[in-house]
Amino acid sequence: MEISTAVPAVLPLKKRFRLAAAIAATAAVLVSAPHASATTGQTSHKPVVTNVKTLATIDFTSGDSPENITVNPDSSLTISMLGSVAGKRPALVRIDPSGRGKVIVAGQQGDTFTGNTRDRNGNIYYNVASSNASRAGIWKLPPGGTPRRIAALPTDGLPNGLALDSTGRTLYAADSNKATVWTVPSSGGTATAWLTGPALAADPSAPVPLGANGLRFHKGAVWVSNLAKGTLLRIPVTATGAPGRIHTVTSSLTGVDDFNFLSDRSDVVFAAQNGVNQIAVVHPDGTTETVLSASDGLASPTSTAVRGNRLYITNAGLIEPHDAKVQRGTIDPAALNCGPTA
Incomplete structure (x- = not known):
């Protein structure tokens, strides 16, 4: 699948690709066998995810690289394409259940x-990182409409994970460069630094100096992953907001990128570990187990999404042979009982 018209690459994106490549190269030796528990060393009796197949192949060599994913009610996917050092512009792409893609925002x-x-x-809401002050921020695409920016964000930041609260009124965005979670009214307005601090910052000694990365709103709390520290954080939203x-x-989530939950009611997490080519399950008690690895075709996984018993994975393909793609697998919820409490 190809996305149209090449333009010069941008420095922040080049830096992101170099950093991701560095962590993948450094951490490749840490890749675990599928289904091994990263915390306990135990092995689950049954595979949690099976029948993993490529839904859509992405042409990394011409510049496309998938970063984030949302499952739509019709089972199509909205994919954020980064653009890359090969010169592609970023895009939002809709991929239908058969794997066919269409650019909806360039x-x-x-x-x-x-x-x-x-x-x-x-x-549809999406983050745009840019050195152009008129572009950097959170954007909104109405059905059948034209995208518009609803909030500005700093040009020296890197807005990454993005989620709506349960009311649909407030957006939360994780900023990987500024150790911040921003809030923005979904109707548009000024971005507010909702939370900032060391827990969201990168470890200065980490090979990849990116902090707060993935973000989800789940059961009254904001959940954030920190790539450099390998942490998954839960921050309750109080009655005052x-x-x-x-x-x-x-x-214990080395190189964690974005993540998602087994369901709206479950605290079981499927986390993409970009640098080590793994998908980990995080159980409510904090124990983790690796459920997919490079042997399942993972290639720099950046995010996950769940719909029913389907697990969707975006693979950025940052490391040679640059096998960028979107994968789809089948979750066996019963297999989660074989490991730590689900």
């Missing part, structure tokens, strides 16, 4: 597309 020179999400009315006390769910 970015401009200087843009990087990261997280995307969708509300009940079909509006302020952040509550930060709870570290786990700190």
Whole structure:
């Protein structure tokens, strides 16, 4: 699948690709066998995810690289394409259940597309990182309409994971460069630094200096992954809308990117570990187990999405042979009982 018209690559995106490549090269030796528990060393009796297949092949060599994913009500997918050092502009792409792709938003020179999400009315929201102050921020695409920016964000930031709260009124965005979670009204307005601090910052000694990365709103809390520290954090939203006390769910997710939940009611997480080519399950008690690895075709996984018993994975293909793609597998919820408590 190809996305149209090449433009010069942008420095922030080049830096992101170099950093991701560095962590993948350094951590490749840490890749575990499928189904091994990363915390306990135990092995689950049955595979949690089976029948993993490529839904859509992405042409990395011409510049396309998938970053984030949302499953739509019709089982199509909205994919954020980064653009790359080969010169492609970023894009939002809709991929239908058969794997056919269509560009729904094409970015401009200087843009990087990261997280995307969708509300009940079909509006799509997505992050744009850019050195252009008129472009950097959170954007909204109405059904059948034209995208518009609803909030500006700093040009020296890297807005990454993006999610709506349960009311659909507030957007939360993780900023990987500024150790911040931003809030923005979904109707548009000023971005507010909802939470900032060391838990969201990169470890200065980490090979990849990116902090807060993936973000989801789940059961009254904001959940954030920190790539450099390998942590998954849960931050309750108080009655006043302020952040509550930060709870570290786990700190054993090397190279974690974005993640998603087994269901709206479950705290079981499927986390993409970009640098080590793994998908990990994080159980509510914080224990983790690797359920997919490079042997399942993973190639720099960046995010996951779940619909029913389907697991969807975006693979950026950052390391040779640059096998960028979107994968789809089948989750066996019963197999989760074979490991730590689900």
